[in-house]
Amino acid sequence: AQSVTQLDSQVPVFEEAPVELRCNYSSSVSVYLFWYVQYPNQGLQLLLKYLSGSTLVKGINGFEAEFNKSQTSFHLRKPSVHISDTAEYFCAVSDIRGGSEKLVFGKGTKLTVNP
């Protein structure tokens, strides 16, 4: 079964600093990878996804992620964060088996941007 490990449960940073949220997945087959963001008291919103092609994926709000197959990683980065980026971020990997398709999520990383 697929699994996702988000190495940091909480990441505090100062406004305008760069940030990297780490994600590793376990899979021996081709996968699709995703980052979702959840603002307080809201549902999840897709930030970006990797399906194929270029390993550097750009998403909304200035975020980007790089797929690294050899390291089975899909880390999320932003060069300069804003207070409004404070949220919880979830990495997810596709799990396609027996006609069923679903996403398997990590436990999330809480990003807190301080002034």
Add this chain to the structure above:
Amino acid sequence: GAGVSQSPSNKVTEKGKDVELRCDPISGHTALYWYRQSLGQGLEFLIYFQGNSAPDKSGLPSDRFSAERTGGSVSTLTIQRTQQEDSAVYLCASSRGRGDYGYTFGSGTRLTVV
């Protein structure tokens, strides 16, 4: 509708009671998913519906949990004889179908069992 609608947004119930949670997906979306979000545990897959195919129920934690999807649209998640460990946020998502991973999530139902 424009988004995925879930109701109620909050539900407090007594231990041992049954509850029903509703999800109204985006019109035309053939795939529907239920996830459970517990504090510090991320999102736990519960069940997946795709069109008229048999649902993938592999994530349901016990036989107290069941779900149905009527007419390929609205879905209801039912928890019988609720326990305190069932307290969580239950999230519903929909997508256009196979190969579309752009899930749209609802805002969830926060279930508290007292």
